[in-house]
Amino acid sequence: MTAQPGETLVRQGDLAEQVYVVSRGEVEVIRSEAGVESRVAVLGPGEFFGEIGVMRETPRTATVRASKPTEVLKLDSAAFKRFVGTSSGRPELEKTVDKRLGDLERTRQAPQGQEPAS
Numbered sequence: 001m002t003a004q005p006g007e008t009l010v011r012q013g014d015l016a017e018q019v020y021v022v023s024r025g026e027v028e029v030i031r032s033e034a035g036v037e038s039r040v041a042v043l044g045p046g047e048f049f050g051e052i053g054v055m056r057e058t059p060r061t062a063t064v065r066a067s068k069p070t071e072v073l074k075l076d077s078a079a080f081k082r083f084v085g086t087s088s089g090r091p092e093l094e095k096t097v098d099k100r101l102g103d104l105e106r107t108r109q110a111p112q113g114q115e116p117a118s
Contacts, residue, residue: 016053
């Protein structure tokens with residue numbers, strides 16, 4: 001799947017049915033709270049997004065938009081869960097999910113219009 005700068009790949013609040021891996025380009029992870037958008041992260045090649053909603057079976061926690069011409073690989077939730085269930089890397093993935101949820105919470109608590117401290 002390809003995306004041009006400004007194109008939304010996933011939207012906060014939507015159903016989480018896939019996990020994405022950035023193969024080329026760059027995406028921004030944006031959290032909207034009370035109508036104010038805050039950038040939570042910038043992800044590049046080899047990094048992934050969408051795992052929180054799939055692993056926790058919750059709606060998307062953030063919007064992800066391409067910030068450069070981007071190509072992503074999509075993995076449906078069933079395939080991702082099978083892979084994670086048999087992977088020795090699951091504890092590391094759980095740590096990543098917990099860290100990202102913490103980053104999102106800090107964004108929610110940051111003064112409006114400011115990016116959270118890392």
